[in-house]
Amino acid sequence: MKLDRASTFDKQASGVVIAGHFNESDSYETIRPNGMSDWLITFTLDGEGYFDLDGREQRVKAGDVTLLKPGTPHRYGTPKGENWHFVWAHFVDGHMDINLLPSEALTNREIEQQAVRNRIYDAFRRVISDSRERGAYWHELCLGALREVLMLLVKQQTSGLDSRIEDTLHLLAQRMQERVRIEELARSVGLSESRLSHLFKENTGESIVEALNRMRIKQAALLIAHMNRTAAEAAHLVGFQNYNHFTRQFRKYMSVTPSAYGKSFRVKE
Structure with a gap:
């Protein structure tokens, strides 16, 4: 003592x-x-x-x-x-x-x-x-x-998030460039695929795929704005395999096309 x-x-x-x-x-x-x-x-x-x-x-x-x-x-x-x-x-x-x-x-x-x-x-x-x-x-x-x-x-x-959803978000951020499989995520956090999908939506208000796309688009926007990457380069770096899909998602979250977004920053410079 x-x-x-x-x-x-x-x-x-x-x-x-x-x-x-x-x-x-x-x-x-x-x-x-x-x-x-x-x-x-x-x-x-x-x-x-x-x-x-x-x-x-x-x-x-x-x-x-x-x-x-x-x-x-x-x-x-x-x-x-x-x-x-x-x-x-x-x-x-x-x-x-x-x-x-x-x-x-x-x-x-x-x-x-x-x-x-x-x-x-x-x-x-x-x-x-x-x-x-x-x-x-x-x-x-x-x-x-x-x-x-x-x-x-x-x-x-x-x-206010369930710890398993916190883990899932962390895994999504880590694996942003990879092809993410929901069954692998579910196994990693100890849930069934259907239970994870339901709990994720309940906690965050969006699906796992929507959350991943949002993360990817935000990162792509940073690469375009501050790293002088082209839209195609940014799409590849954040894990989009299809450029047309990337463009649609970019417009959904940023309200402009990737090329217009890039031009707005080049004009400011």
Whole structure:
């Protein structure tokens, strides 16, 4: 058991204080009766941990991101018979967007989407590396990675989408140039083809094919406007095999033909 009556970390007013990667048995426990002067954020990779605030216990498990507010008396550790594998970081809120931080003393968010879990873990790994190396711009790099984690939490909380639909949208964005098969998408997110199609429409208001075409057209428009690509080049780069189909879809989403869209930007230049 570790009793922290005051934080012993090297306080840095400019951002991240310290970060680490722990894998702890059920003998692990930390008690801070006076809380801390900074935020604690943890991401549980495997096993189970707990946070206890004045006798109210919150269990955390794989995929959970937990935020503990400064000044909150607490106790946390590994439950009996368990092992807690997690990454963590301390940071001060003076350099973090206030709208990204929760108002509750303890906040726990369950991350169901595997792609988001991977992204959060990657961000923590960067925080740990940069906070230890302390090379050029280490504060900014750490804060940027933590800000990414916090934005992902806010995005999940406000999107209102089923996690399987979030996964599907992520796969569509990744595979934009490929020939996308709905049965493969369904298998990837653990649903039947018909169930995925129905749930996707219910959550987004459009079909999977419509969502994919919208993504492709938006990307094509960017390529035409800012990369000086021809309409035919843009169509190929975003995955359209048929140029006439690309033109029809472009007009549907952009209200003009690809060639007219390209000319409007060349005129401005």
